[in-house]
């Protein structure tokens with residue numbers, strides 16, 4: 001668990017020589033969006049069942065040396081369902097065009113079912129590489145999610161407890177570039193805002209704001225945290 005940021009905390013300034021990020025307060029309908037009951041209950045249940053029944057999964061932590069946790073399976077939504085998600089994103093962002101980045105070096109796991117249990121992972125604040133993603137979206141598909149297991153936003157926490165920023169911006173693509181560091185301790189963050197996990201809730205957010213799954217849960221396959229993730233590019 002990360003410490004929770006609050007304006008009530010009486011915090012010092014960040015050390016003057018420390019690397020900095022700009023800060024944008026996470027705010028619904030400004031940099032993240034939520035829609036509940038996105039599909040009909042029946043449709044969402046079918047989608048979740050289809051995901052659980054998938055036979056082809058890639059394995060992550062702790063089964064392989066991948067950095068991502070649990071297991072993943074591509075092509076989670078069918079074409080028509082995916083179009084519905086993309087249309088909502090376009091309407092919400094008021095853009096005409098969305099596309100999925102192509103990369104030779106990295107797999108863009110969009111429209112991918114992500115199934116992660118309690119013992120397979122924990123919150124890992126990050127940004128989505130700006131070259132590959134401007135907006136991330138998540139469809140939550142667990143019928144009985146644990147509290148505080150949706151998506152959280154974070155801001156830097158310096159060694160003196162000062163609160164820092166949360167954005168990776170041009171010319172940087174990820175946190176390692178932006179902060180000029182090889183690795184950040186997982187404790188270097190305050191949790192700033194948490195979106196609850198709810199069956200059939202779809203969320204959309206700016207991928208360059210530091211975020212993570214808030215937590216994972218479940219031991220048996222059908223009890224684990226199931227979500228479908230999406231990554232889109234838009235015109236700047």
Ligand SMILES: [Fe+2]
Pocket residue numbers: 126127128136211
């Ligand atoms: Fe992400």
